[in-house]
Amino acid sequence: MIKYSINIFTMSRNKIANEKQKDERRAQILRTSLLLFSRKGLSATRINDIARESGISQGLVYHYYRSKEEIFTDLIRHACENMVAAARALEQMPIAPEQKIIRAVTVLLKGLDKNDETSWYYLLIVQAAISEAIPQQARELFLLSNAVQHEVITRILEEGQKKGSVKKHPAADLAMVFWTAVSGLAFGKAIHGESFHMPDPEILSAMFLEDRTFSR
């Protein structure tokens, strides 16, 4: 009883510390899971691999997550939130539409090229997109963020078409080719790993912009 009451303070501090440590552990599990999932996919990745690579026991993983699927879905959620946030931020920028396109291409290519968590996220999304054997929730998150990204790029392209800096194909089609190219690159990266060298962003941008956009 005494022990209990005099420890309210201490407990409170410990709780905070514990929460912090718990978050760190979770982050650690997420990080190694991200790497493994992005390389092998959900169903070929073993909880055991995740535990070993995280330097903890298999049982402990279940202290932080209820299942492998939950880890996966959590990662997809983070990935999607980041992508959507980036898309919205891009759209809000006070620059010309063609500059937004160039910037989007540049940022995406750089992210893919970096060979760190950022690129792993792309590959994870590729994994999630491609297999039917992923959690329902993860699939929904992915499709939603996909739709948002497509809409944003479509709007930017349309804006550019109005002022004549973007090629005149239907904007939705162009947007589709845009994301197609990006996923193709993520894909190339997934295949060839570090030896894959990204194309010059200009090659890609040029595919959507009118030539004069560059020459002036």
Add this chain to the structure above:
Amino acid sequence: MIKYSINIFTMSRNKIANEKQKDERRAQILRTSLLLFSRKGLSATRINDIARESGISQGLVYHYYRSKEEIFTDLIRHACENMVAAARALEQMPIAPEQKIIRAVTVLLKGLDKNDETSWYYLLIVQAAISEAIPQQARELFLLSNAVQHEVITRILEEGQKKGSVKKHPAADLAMVFWTAVSGLAFGKAIHGESFHMPDPEILSAMFLEDRTFSR
């Protein structure tokens, strides 16, 4: 003894019939496996699923194939052989390089759009490419055929550049973007299924060819 000798003829005929039936069964297993692998990937596809979808028992699968991996590798081999053969055939055609590019784009897009075995093969290759958890042999086949395809397109692009019909970026880079776009489309197809509508082949071709190639 008698039974044996009088059956030499019959056996011979049966053997032929059996061989034929065996081939059909194998083809049947391959077809259903192709569909399943292309949708869920190697490790999420169960031998049991393959058996059920093929209308046979699980045990019987092992009469025709030694393992799940063998089926997978067999499929990849077929896919790669076809891709390489198509690439070589394209290169040999007696038409202008820019026409070869247009034709390649058209054929690839049509194949992806068809929603039959052809498109499943693309998706299978995507599956194979993306996961580290595939048989070594399958990976090697894939990388080899990839290299060949890349070389073929590079040569065609270079040829076109000489006569001025293809854009002047480094040919190897353009070729990479070419295959990147194709895999991106396969990828889009994998995600959105039948609702995914392929872009006009011209949009893609135009990304590699000089404008005058179309207008003249």
Add this chain to the structure above:
DNA sequence: GTCTATATCCAGATAGAC
């Protein structure tokens, strides 16, 4: 919170009857 041990389940592969 963390580990080890273990229960449970499921999938790949085999054996053997028909």
Add this chain to the structure above:
DNA sequence: GTCTATCTGGATATAGAC
């Protein structure tokens, strides 16, 4: 050739000691 029944291994998830 085909099936059913079974073995075996491995992976998820849980229980319980510390």
